[in-house]
Amino acid sequence: MFKKKDFLSLYVIASLLFGLKTYVMYRFMFTMDIENIMQEIIIFINPFVMAFFILALSVWLKEKTQPKYIRTMMVLGSIILYLNLVFYRNFGDFLTIPILFQGSNAADLGSSVVSLVEWFDIFLFLDLAIVWYLTSKKRDIHTVSFRPKKRYLVLSLSIILLLGNYILAEIERPQLLQRGFDREYLVKNIGVFNFHLYDVVQQSKSKAQRVLADGNELSEILDYIETETTDHTDTDMFGVAEDKNVIFVSLESLQSFVINNTLHGEEVTPFLNDLIEDSYYFENFYHQTEQGKTADSEFIVESGLYSLPSGAAYFTHSENEYQSLPEMLTQNDYSTSVFHANSASFWNRNVMYENMGIEHFYDINAYHVTDENSVGWGLKDKDFFDQSMKYLTNLEEPYYTRMITLTNHYPFTLDEEDATLAPFDSNSKTLNHYFQTARYLDESIEDFFTSLKASGEYEDSIIVLMGDHYGISDFHNRAMATYLEKDEITAFDHVQLQRVPLYIHIPGHEGEVISDVAGQVDIKPTLLHLLGIDETEELSFGTNLFGTREKAFTALRDGSFITNDVIYAKGNYYDLETGEITEENLEELASIREQVQKELGFSDQLIYGDLLRFHDINE
Numbered sequence: 001m002f003k004k005k006d007f008l009s010l011y012v013i014a015s016l017l018f019g020l021k022t023y024v025m026y027r028f029m030f031t032m033d034i035e036n037i038m039q040e041i042i043i044f045i046n047p048f049v050m051a052f053f054i055l056a057l058s059v060w061l062k063e064k065t066q067p068k069y070i071r072t073m074m075v076l077g078s079i080i081l082y083l084n085l086v087f088y089r090n091f092g093d094f095l096t097i098p099i100l101f102q103g104s105n106a107a108d109l110g111s112s113v114v115s116l117v118e119w120f121d122i123f124l125f126l127d128l129a130i131v132w133y134l135t136s137k138k139r140d141i142h143t144v145s146f147r148p149k150k151r152y153l154v155l156s157l158s159i160i161l162l163l164g165n166y167i168l169a170e171i172e173r174p175q176l177l178q179r180g181f182d183r184e185y186l187v188k189n190i191g192v193f194n195f196h197l198y199d200v201v202q203q204s205k206s207k208a209q210r211v212l213a214d215g216n217e218l219s220e221i222l223d224y225i226e227t228e229t230t231d232h233t234d235t236d237m238f239g240v241a242e243d244k245n246v247i248f249v250s251l252e253s254l255q256s257f258v259i260n261n262t263l264h265g266e267e268v269t270p271f272l273n274d275l276i277e278d279s280y281y282f283e284n285f286y287h288q289t290e291q292g293k294t295a296d297s298e299f300i301v302e303s304g305l306y307s308l309p310s311g312a313a314y315f316t317h318s319e320n321e322y323q324s325l326p327e328m329l330t331q332n333d334y335s336t337s338v339f340h341a342n343s344a345s346f347w348n349r350n351v352m353y354e355n356m357g358i359e360h361f362y363d364i365n366a367y368h369v370t371d372e373n374s375v376g377w378g379l380k381d382k383d384f385f386d387q388s389m390k391y392l393t394n395l396e397e398p399y400y401t402r403m404i405t406l407t408n409h410y411p412f413t414l415d416e417e418d419a420t421l422a423p424f425d426s427n428s429k430t431l432n433h434y435f436q437t438a439r440y441l442d443e444s445i446e447d448f449f450t451s452l453k454a455s456g457e458y459e460d461s462i463i464v465l466m467g468d469h470y471g472i473s474d475f476h477n478r479a480m481a482t483y484l485e486k487d488e489i490t491a492f493d494h495v496q497l498q499r500v501p502l503y504i505h506i507p508g509h510e511g512e513v514i515s516d517v518a519g520q521v522d523i524k525p526t527l528l529h530l531l532g533i534d535e536t537e538e539l540s541f542g543t544n545l546f547g548t549r550e551k552a553f554t555a556l557r558d559g560s561f562i563t564n565d566v567i568y569a570k571g572n573y574y575d576l577e578t579g580e581i582t583e584e585n586l587e588e589l590a591s592i593r594e595q596v597q598k599e600l601g602f603s604d605q606l607i608y609g610d611l612l613r614f615h616d617i618n619e
């Protein structure tokens, strides 16, 4: 019933071309881990199946409109793929609907985007050029006019292929769509386009959740918080920083692997290394951010809730009711502020800060920014701290303020005169330069401490330094393995690389290196405890870090978790000491894994349902 010429029809040729392009991108440009032959097969089939499904719909159209339809779909598809690729090169992650609606960020991303585009990307549009050529010269040869029966046959074929793809995916990853935690799994198994469809459905569901929530869900969650995450022990750290100012410094993209480490025989972060001596330093402290990056880290610290599995709560849930740290501090006579030399709307901060109880935001307009004193994303950190001092010394005391640094941000550019460390030498320009900007950040913190001491601000304050999230994504694993002198970066290493520094520096205190596992959710109760404000009243998934640390785990947003003995990642438990997969205590570990899922789920429920609006926070 099909003739030979049918197979040379435009929609078939276009499907093959677009499918091939997509496959090449999946396999060779997105650096997705292919773990087994089944994944290899799926990732090969999916691009063609998907292209055929969409483009074969053209047989239902008039011959004249077929080329138009096919070209339009191919252009749309190419744009979607390419945007994902550019995003992936930066974040090692795929786009989601909320991220796309963060339109205002796109403009600010400008300088980064240019460095994410490669000259050879032009070949990614070759399929379009060919189809354009075919449809311009030999239009009538390539379009088809099928009878209804044949059209149904083509449609059935494309649906069967698609179902086949889903079945293989389901065999490969049972419950893939229900779990959905890891975007890479989804893309590997169902492709970028189905992933976006999935994302749209998820997002609409979460919008519906707020409308449907009625507060009955709340009591179970509050009970959980009371029994599982609240530590009621009194410690002698309670109130040690009562009425002190809190200067919280967010260290852009700073990961723990550079702390106490060297490059070319030189310390990368000499000041921060020394600062460990007289600070409480948490060496197993993890960031828990997702797509919202800096904004997620702010969200976690302020709300004590987890970041969302996709999108940034700063955008998607900026109108919610939260029990925020700044608000609690305001009730205890603190003034609250943030210093950050970027436009106020970035990450929707201007909106969210107001909701979170930040009284003053010293944004880019508070700074004198010139070509000379800026690099990469904007004002250099040294100038940032320098210019901030005049405001800081005039804040109403006691104050809680957050200073957000910027220079150690992807793509880690630095003016030559600011580089005091030679770059690393590897196949990753990103990692090579990271050490230089990390060193610069270290120096800027040193200068800031000097200014704090000179101005007298130091004595009356506690200074908290925290890395906001990772700076080096998995995309640079090969170079990272070279630096760490490992054969490869395993799932175990990946989790360990999510450690970021946390310093709590209290003038007059000797401090201590604390090895217990901890995460960003723990900051809110911990700070309240130090300030002498009863943290057991606080509603969060974190626990006072100076308490008994009975809570068994720190959860990462993707469902991985770390205990004091094991790391759970990508379906395996790894012994923390050896890094080897372990089969011991599986039952106990499985119950922790369930608790992690439950806890993350509760946090999501609170946010999606805006459940705290049903709770009198001041009760």
Ligand code: GP9
Residues within 6 Å of the ligand: 292, 293, 294, 295, 342, 346, 404, 406, 409
């Ligand atoms: C932007 C700065 C960096 O204002 O905080 O944001 P990031 O890209 O790290 O989320």
Ligand code: MN
Residues within 6 Å of the ligand: 252, 253, 293, 294, 468, 469
């Ligand atoms: Mn950041």
